[in-house]
Amino acid sequence: MRNCNTPKCPKRIVIIGAGPTGLGAAHRLTELGHENFVVYERNSYVGGLSSSFYDEKGFTWDFAVHVAHSHYHYVDQLMDSLLPGGYFHHERKSWIRDYDSWIPYPFQYNFRHLPPQHCDECLNGLLQLRMQTDVEKHTAKAHSIQNFKEWMLQGFGEGITRHFMLPYNLKNWSIDPALMGVQWLGDRVPVVDVERVQRNLRENRDDVEWGPNHVFQFPKRGGTGSIWREMAARLPENRITLSSEVVSVDGKSRKVQLADGTVDEYDCLISTAPLPRLAQWLAIPSLMVTASKLKYTHVYVMGLGFDSPMPKHLAEKTWIYCPGTRDVFYRVTPFSNFSPHHVPDINGSSSFLCEISRAGTEPLQNPGDFLSRVLQDMNRMGVMPESEHEVHTYPMTAEFGYPIPTLDRDDILAELMAQLEPLGIISRGRFGGWKYEVANMDHSIMQGVEAVNRILGVGEECTWPNPSRVNAGKS
Template sequence: MSSKHVSTLIVGSGPTGLGAASRMSQHERTMHMKLDYLLIDANEEAGGLACTDVTEEGFLFDLGGHVIFSHFDYFDGLINAACGTDTWNTHQRVSYVWMRDRWIPYPFQNNITCLDVPDQIKCLTGLVAAKAKPMDGKPKNFNEWIDKVMGEGINEIFMRPYNFKVWAYPTSEMQCSWLGERVATADVDKAITNVLNKTVAGGWGPNAIFRFPKEGGTGGIWKNVSKNCVPQDKQQYNSKVVKINAAEKKVTLDNGDVITYDKLLSTIPLDMTLRMVAESETEDVAAKCRSCADTLAYSSSHIIGIGLRGVNPHDTKCWLYYPEDNCPFYRCTVFSHYAEKNCPDPTVMLPTLQFGDGRSASGSQPSSGPYWSLMLEVSESAAHKPVDMDKVVKECIQGCLNTKLIEAGTEIVSIYHRRLEHGYPTPHVDRDGVLAEALPLLKDRDIWSRGRFGSWKYEVANQDHSTMLGVEAVDNMLFGSREFTLNYCSLVNERGRKYTDMKFSI
């Protein structure tokens, strides 16, 4: 058991913690400041939810469909400094919804034309009715927002079932202030014109073009940030925080070591931080912390990867959406399409584990590739959508067959499954009230709780946002600067709006 003191303790080496630590390091270099900080993480290496796993057979899988789309010059500068500029593949998003046994280009609401006439009528009459009825005040929840903006037809056919599959919460329990660029709206004139002209629209959204590392998956980016942008002696792994005593400004690690701090930047999920802090608070503060923690809603994510022998039959498709109940997953990523090195080299000899229709291939002799891969995401919530750990992989493979992603005779050579307890921070109707109470309560105790789950705002929970949450928290600690990403989410998400006055340099 040892004890030490640092001025700033950063807990978590995901994008938020690494954003914070690299900012500290940048200030030391460029402003010649002497900063006393330390980044610690429970895991043995950097990356957090943005890491990449490798199966025994050599297939890479990210923890869900991660693509880089940046709102910030600063973020671009950081990852370019860490990884170089010629280490990326650039892809055009090719994305479809699979329903009614056919591909409908994403977003669904702009491509009603691809549906059969009865569905087209339902969607268009709903849209026209919604447009004809003026909005009477702000929608109370996401379901109401969909009805008012897209109409009951689109809601019933696509939005409600799809969003339940993604979030594992009914849309009536979700708020709508997070929407912004995350959900395409529907334009009634365009929808009618497209249906009558039988034209198909595409290319919506902020990530129509995205980049992906040629090697190492998404996790490779964060390993490089950890290696190249933060001094090694400022990082400590295999160090899990099990207690936070806010009054004494000290954390206890799972091996009994104690670290005292002046300021703490925590990227631990906010509900867990609140429960730890509650332990050493007065009764009324502890009750407040626990009530906030209980109210925060989240879903867990199952990431299922399958490595396959053969040539990818899905051309340039990137990620695909599944609203129907013929498969448990809401999204599938053709992960081998992002980078050649996401699969083993074709010369690698692998036996077949099973076939697409579930038939066993036991005793199969190893043979060569080529290989391709699919990554599937399944949501789970204790409140609304349980998932059976022992059955989900089998059901996903059957789902791939049902939705024609694979064929009965497709050879499966690798199977991957990982469950993330905290997968998506749910924008629940009660969320903002809790955040307005919990984040200032912690800040009053010199704890900056930031990040995808640290500050629990899905609208600023991607890698670029998380990095900036960390960067801005550091500047707030050191200089009192405003934290834009945390406090002005829709502003930072406005397309094309970048911080041009803030740059990363190495």
């Protein structure tokens, strides 16, 4: 891609999408004093999947759970500057609800809460795995792990895989983990320390201090979307055009056409749209065929508001994983625990987010169709507050929810990017870059920032090309 920071370059940069990646790019352009850019956003609001909504009943809703944990000093400073003093800091207290038991997260260090037989199966699986590993070290039988399911079995043993890892991931991804690669894992799932597990069992000890988001911050008011609204508000006037849907992109003439007929020329295009959608806009047959091979999930989120306070046994829980096949959702979040301002009256009301996943190959459904099942399952699980009035609901849908890291994902992406870049297009973001391992909010911001650095010749990209390097520590 040619450098857009030269006297001969028209310097017109068009950004598609005002989610974290698009806003990150716009922020960086403004920071560097580059004025000739525009952001086109098809929705009437900014934030993408990290948006928040305030309804007529006085409830604030996020689309699913978003945790402001950062791998970057740049993002830390940006977040602090956007909402100075505007965050609550929470200790992650995640739980798993299954087998009629409450199991602290992570499962592999806390399965002592399972029924005795299942607990024994989990421990025996780890011990057998350790013996197997020792034998392989001395007999040169070790083999490389080919897929996510193999990784579960080799890292956790048969018991933990059967009782948590496999059922939860089947629900979350809506695909057989044997069809998923392993390059995306990084710091998202821990490898088990068997001695630590045995110590926890001996001491009847809960062990919850693993993970990149053990302590996280959350906006005091306005939900996660308050971050993006403030970020957008600080951009120069008229840089973001809302309710502007792109309908086609001409890569040869470098033009973008909107639904209202507007045509805008670009020298460099940063697209955060889902890759299959971008391929359709470009109408290049080979690109469309390749992009259609990418797999994803639909996500439905049911927001539930109650006219009673949060039950005491849920008052300190941040989110709840639900691997059981009986439950329609894969995760439940007691959302009013994140901020008292999410509800009209924290002493007399409470709110929850329930997330449901379906394969992207299935037709989109009305999220309201899940309501009766959601209420039934919450009641059976013992997580639904008593309410004198009808439950207030706020259903939300994402056609593109999770980009699935399939076995062939990296080959598909390499082929797509090789065709896009000669057209002056950098595709980045959760679905523009299609790398789940760098799809958190901080990663998404930095994908936009680094794309601009590369375009203007002031720095290189790291996040999208080198996820493992980024996730290894703070940069």
